[in-house]
Amino acid sequence: MKKLYGVIGLGRFGGSICKELSKEGGEVLALDLDEDKVNEYKEIASDAVIADSTDELALKELGFRNLDHVIVAIGDNIHASILTTLLLREIGVKRITVKAQNDYHEKILQKIGADEIVHPERDMGKRIAHSIISSNVLDYLELSDEYSVVEIKAGEKMQGKTLLELDIRAKYGCNVVAIKRGKEINVSPMADEQIMYEDILIIIGADKDISRFEKALVIED
Template identity: 75%
Template sequence: MKREFAVIGLGRFGGSICRELSAEGMDVLAIDIYEDKVKEFKNIAAHAVIADTTDENVLKELGIRNFDHVIVAIGDDIQASILTTLMLKELGINKITVKAQNDYHEKVLNKIGADHVVHPERDMGKRIAHSIISTNILDHLELSDEHSIVEVKAGKKMDGKTLIQLDIRAKYGCNIVAIKEADEKGINVSPMATQKIEKDDILIVIGADKDISRFEKQLVVED
């Protein structure tokens, strides 16, 4: 069944989400207060409208209650972002994702009931920083303030060793939840302790940031 999304705010972040959801065949209502932004998405989203989403009556007229998920990607106007989120919450929207400008903004959004708050610039900065530190760190995704999941390319220090020999969970407090073998035979989810790791295998590792950092420095980063 095709899901329906509404994206409020069509700047770089909101616009990118709108394009990707539309490309995946989702029904997307694109909303912005500026006409030029809306015109840009007329032929991309299923519907594109000019609207002030801080007005509850406007949201009702748009039929916003019919959407499975609303993404609030309003740019620099923090007040409009907060008011829009509050209106959506009061209208009973099932899932609300909001872009935060800073930590204070995030605290307010969490208090008024946003289901998921994202910091795209900050999060991308962290991911890039991790990839710069080591060519073996392929990707980094923050799960919470203290926990993450990373995609790691196995190097010489792990080559030919089994998971039980490396004893990563006991030594570093991290868990390898999946392994994609270098020869691309497939992804091994929940690998056995006897699974042997080969150089260039891709490991999906989850854990506390401090533990992942220790794991990266001692076992992943090449000398």
């Protein structure tokens, strides 16, 4: 059975989510106040409508209460984002993800019942910064204010050494939770696992510890 999604706000962030969910086979109800944006997604989403998401009656008539997951991707209008989230919760939407503009916005969203809050600009900024520092950093995912998961391509400093020899946990406070080699992935690798050139290490740890690890073993001299 197909999952039913709603995307409110068809800017760059909301539009990208709409495209990906549709591409993966989800049924997507897309909503925006801007007629041009709605027209742009008429051939992409299952349905694209012009409506005001702060109008409770409109949300009910469009069937938002029947959706499995609604993403609120409203741009700069924090008031509209908060009110929309509140109305979606009140009409019984199962799961709500909301784009936050700042920490103040996030605190309010937490209080009114958003299931997941994302900061796409901030998170993307971190990813880009890490990829600029080292081309070996492939991805960077923030878990909390202090902890992250990072995908790192093994370079010359790690090549041919075992996890025991690198002693990453003791020296840097990080944990290697998996190693990807081609199409294979080794979850919870053993201490005697030897690192090959261009293996991809998935590492979890505190941001400060990941930073020390990157400076010592990832950034090439």
